Amino acid sequence: MSHTIYPEPATRSEEEGMLHGLYREGDPISDAKAPAGPIQGRWSQRKFDAKLVNPANRRKLSVIVVGTGLAGGAGAATLGEAGYNVKAFCYNDSPRRAHSIAAQGGINAAKNYKEDGDSTYRLFYDTVKGGDYRSRESNVYRLAEVSATIIDQCVAQGVPFAREYGGLLDNRSFGGVQVSRTFYARGQTGQQLLIGAYQALERQIAAGTVEMFTRHEMVELIVVDGRARGIIARDMVTGEIETHLADAVVLASGGYGNVFFLSTNAMGCNVTATWRAHRKGAYFGNPCYTQIHPTCIPVHGDKQSKLTLMSESLRNDGRIWVPKRKEDCDKDPRQIPEEDRDYYLERIYPSFGNLVPRDIASRQAKNMCDEGRGVGPEVAGQGRRGVYLDFAEAIERMGRDAVSAKYGNLFDMYERITGENPYEVPMRIYPAVHYTMGGLWVDYDLESTIPGLFVAGEANFSDHGANRLGASALMQGLSDGYFVLPNTIRDYLASGPYPKVDESHPAVVEAQEAVRRRIEHFLTCNGTRSVDSFHRELGLLMWEYCGMERTEEGLKYAIEKIRELKKEFWSNVRVLGGAEELNQSLERAGRVADLIELGELMCIDALHRRESCGGHFRAESQTEEGEALRDDEDFAYVAAWEWAGENEPPVLHKEDLVYEFVEMKQRSYK
Amino acid sequence: MRITLKIWRQAGPKDSGRVATYQVDDVSEDMSFLEMLDVLNEDLNDKGEEPIAFDSDCREGICGQCGVVINGQPHGPEVTTTCQLHMRSFKDGDTITVEPWRASAFPVIKDLVVDRGAFDRIIQAGGFISANTGAAPEAHAVPVPKKKADRAFEAAACIGCGACVAACPNAAAMLFMGAKITHLGELPQGQPERWNRVRAMVNQHDEEGFGGCTNIGACSAACPKEIPLDVISTLNKDLFTSLRK
Numbered sequence: 001m002s003h004t005i006y007p008e009p010a011t012r013s014e015e016e017g018m019l020h021g022l023y024r025e026g027d028p029i030s031d032a033k034a035p036a037g038p039i040q041g042r043w044s045q046r047k048f049d050a051k052l053v054n055p056a057n058r059r060k061l062s063v064i065v066v067g068t069g070l071a072g073g074a075g076a077a078t079l080g081e082a083g084y085n086v087k088a089f090c091y092n093d094s095p096r097r098a099h100s101i102a103a104q105g106g107i108n109a110a111k112n113y114k115e116d117g118d119s120t121y122r123l124f125y126d127t128v129k130g131g132d133y134r135s136r137e138s139n140v141y142r143l144a145e146v147s148a149t150i151i152d153q154c155v156a157q158g159v160p161f162a163r164e165y166g167g168l169l170d171n172r173s174f175g176g177v178q179v180s181r182t183f184y185a186r187g188q189t190g191q192q193l194l195i196g197a198y199q200a201l202e203r204q205i206a207a208g209t210v211e212m213f214t215r216h217e218m219v220e221l222i223v224v225d226g227r228a229r230g231i232i233a234r235d236m237v238t239g240e241i242e243t244h245l246a247d248a249v250v251l252a253s254g255g256y257g258n259v260f261f262l263s264t265n266a267m268g269c270n271v272t273a274t275w276r277a278h279r280k281g282a283y284f285g286n287p288c289y290t291q292i293h294p295t296c297i298p299v300h301g302d303k304q305s306k307l308t309l310m311s312e313s314l315r316n317d318g319r320i321w322v323p324k325r326k327e328d329c330d331k332d333p334r335q336i337p338e339e340d341r342d343y344y345l346e347r348i349y350p351s352f353g354n355l356v357p358r359d360i361a362s363r364q365a366k367n368m369c370d371e372g373r374g375v376g377p378e379v380a381g382q383g384r385r386g387v388y389l390d391f392a393e394a395i396e397r398m399g400r401d402a403v404s405a406k407y408g409n410l411f412d413m414y415e416r417i418t419g420e421n422p423y424e425v426p427m428r429i430y431p432a433v434h435y436t437m438g439g440l441w442v443d444y445d446l447e448s449t450i451p452g453l454f455v456a457g458e459a460n461f462s463d464h465g466a467n468r469l470g471a472s473a474l475m476q477g478l479s480d481g482y483f484v485l486p487n488t489i490r491d492y493l494a495s496g497p498y499p500k501v502d503e504s505h506p507a508v509v510e511a512q513e514a515v516r517r518r519i520e521h522f523l524t525c526n527g528t529r530s531v532d533s534f535h536r537e538l539g540l541l542m543w544e545y546c547g548m549e550r551t552e553e554g555l556k557y558a559i560e561k562i563r564e565l566k567k568e569f570w571s572n573v574r575v576l577g578g579a580e581e582l583n584q585s586l587e588r589a590g591r592v593a594d595l596i597e598l599g600e601l602m603c604i605d606a607l608h609r610r611e612s613c614g615g616h617f618r619a620e621s622q623t624e625e626g627e628a629l630r631d632d633e634d635f636a637y638v639a640a641w642e643w644a645g646e647n648e649p650p651v652l653h654k655e656d657l658v659y660e661f662v663e664m665k666q667r668s669y670k
Numbered sequence: 671m672r673i674t675l676k677i678w679r680q681a682g683p684k685d686s687g688r689v690a691t692y693q694v695d696d697v698s699e700d701m702s703f704l705e706m707l708d709v710l711n712e713d714l715n716d717k718g719e720e721p722i723a724f725d726s727d728c729r730e731g732i733c734g735q736c737g738v739v740i741n742g743q744p745h746g747p748e749v750t751t752t753c754q755l756h757m758r759s760f761k762d763g764d765t766i767t768v769e770p771w772r773a774s775a776f777p778v779i780k781d782l783v784v785d786r787g788a789f790d791r792i793i794q795a796g797g798f799i800s801a802n803t804g805a806a807p808e809a810h811a812v813p814v815p816k817k818k819a820d821r822a823f824e825a826a827a828c829i830g831c832g833a834c835v836a837a838c839p840n841a842a843a844m845l846f847m848g849a850k851i852t853h854l855g856e857l858p859q860g861q862p863e864r865w866n867r868v869r870a871m872v873n874q875h876d877e878e879g880f881g882g883c884t885n886i887g888a889c890s891a892a893c894p895k896e897i898p899l900d901v902i903s904t905l906n907k908d909l910f911t912s913l914r915k
Contacts, residue, residue: 074803081802081803093787094786094787094790094830096734096790097727097734099733111809149804152806152807152808152809153803156801156859157799158799158857158859158860160819160823160826160853162819163813163814165816166813167813167815167816185823185826186823191827199798200798200803202794202797203800205794206794214790237779266727266728267726267729268727301698301701303701303708304705305702306705306729306730306753308730309730413731413754416731416754416756419700419758482803482804483803483804530712530715574715576715576718576719581682582779584721
């Protein structure tokens, strides 16, 4: 079997300059382009400094947007409104289906409508602290500053946020936060915000400023003279390989949580757009930062394809517990008296209780199950993997109708999936992979290390640090799309014009050829294993060794296994059907190929970061009480990884994180 | 459980299609319907037979991408999306027929995958509020009575899956359209474009080849998000009002 595209890696551990036998270190990143001065004025300053493009000239400029969820959809609509020529791409049949739609809980904004002490500065402070001091102050401040405007924009579009009887907007509180700043639309906030952005986008499509390509997948980035100038896309219906050229390219293609196979991500979520850009020179920032969400429905079987999240808002009224004694774990929870229950979050973290941040809630659930006090069915070889989320007390306090009004759709969903009625029996929950804080490295302008390539939303690494607070992803997606990108891309475009490129350019031809070779390889490989079988195997490795807890030994083992898996994948995958038709196995093959390579980089990143922070918990770095222990002395930086070539060790560039406004402290929620 | 499946196979838009019969053993009642199809596809792949193409993405009942007709009912016997239908709704030994959405405005692309682009074009015709980025007034500047907000929300829950069209004997998309018109028409922000919106959307609906509504109600009965039938009354009322304006 030929696997000439990916020859066997050489053993390089003894080579000079290699660290841990896995990577090299390159020059640090010295400038992320944030303006200096008081943090309150930085974004205004940047907007003022950004050059203008006069309306007549905008018609002559073009932008490609890949991914049309909250960040991409909002960005494409806004750039279209401004008068640029926009081409937008999504792999679904409609931009309304982007995975932003599945976000349930809410979106934060520093409106201080509750007069409970909230402010832009407090949202900024909470987000930096919540991110475990691994995000940039300038970016996070901008996010907090823009947040209030996002709500205005969405309300004007007709997003039906929850309202009080007086007609004004309602708020609720969310994990990790002590003020009510979360705007919501029952348990469908993501859907409603996305539909708002989608409608704005469809309006521009009708107006002719945006050309929409649905069921299209970006499979290669075109870089000409060091600048991003276009993409190669595959029409997923006809199989046609298309070339699209532009003056700038925006990737808003979401996160890569599907590297774990089982996650709360939609089935199609993948890393291809960003990974192809990485291989063309865009650095990949903090790939190991994965958010594990504490409130998912536990795994039920080995044929499962997907995990389902229950909104974190449930933690506002539900109480989390496990039995005090192992022997009670298989009992009907209603038969376990109060004194035999361990409300462990309320016990360990009295001031935050069930509302501790996600990383803490997740890890404690794992600890309870590791101690043998998990509940629910036995999962092969792993014991019981579940804890109770109990609404009995809330039902008593508020009445069943009030609980139903607040959480009814979530309760219905739970019952549909598990066959159990959560009004009668406590829900069971367990952590699952939910969001990836890593992504392509970008500067303050959201520009990657490839000039002209901008990255927005979950696809970039920028605003959440090592951990993401509840209701902050929707905020970042819309902030990037509606307000940040349109201002920073303008500056880039104004610095043009960039020389015309046509389809005969060698860089274009080379990108097209690379795509054709990959497709041909998959269709002629004639192996014995399905794409999904490789994906599941990768996922198990990642969850076991690069999941909620990571160790030096485990990560080294995983890297070795992933390399073997990659080799087998390229020589033994079976993809049936043809290239020039709708071929879902072929689509997945390309994505899994990229997820495998990403998985290896995630493990290398996790291995090199010998500290615990946020969603990255290294067993070797914890306090005596078992909490995550950061090492600010050695690791207060962004790890930005450079692709060094096929089977070459990646190069690590460090961007130091400087905290001028928020003092770095051990995070404590006790 | 052991399940027999009769599934629509169609190689492409021009192929006439046929029903193929498959057997899936070892189905657990905790599996979703789509996971059962995944198992069948793995088996087909092993045998060297091309897997069945079907649409799905979030598998959480919210993106609206999945959807097939199961035993004659869009999304199957429960009021939910296909991805949230679980095999506990069936019995050991059952034979289940699986077909794509049937409507001339939703052409089949392959097997169970159809093209619902017509829905996007109906939205393009006017299913939005024209609010350019950055020009919005303070969110509290316009209070919305809770009753209206709740009604708007109820209609806004539509996920655009197309089950309403598949259920309708006339293949009308009135429930989909009525939901959007009700959502935006209930809100003060939606008033300036209200009358143009309804005319433009109805015109586009007819142009796409959807049929007319004859008040059968199968759409609302099949809707996984339980969009109420009276959004169609709201649509009709708005349409008549707009024609008099």
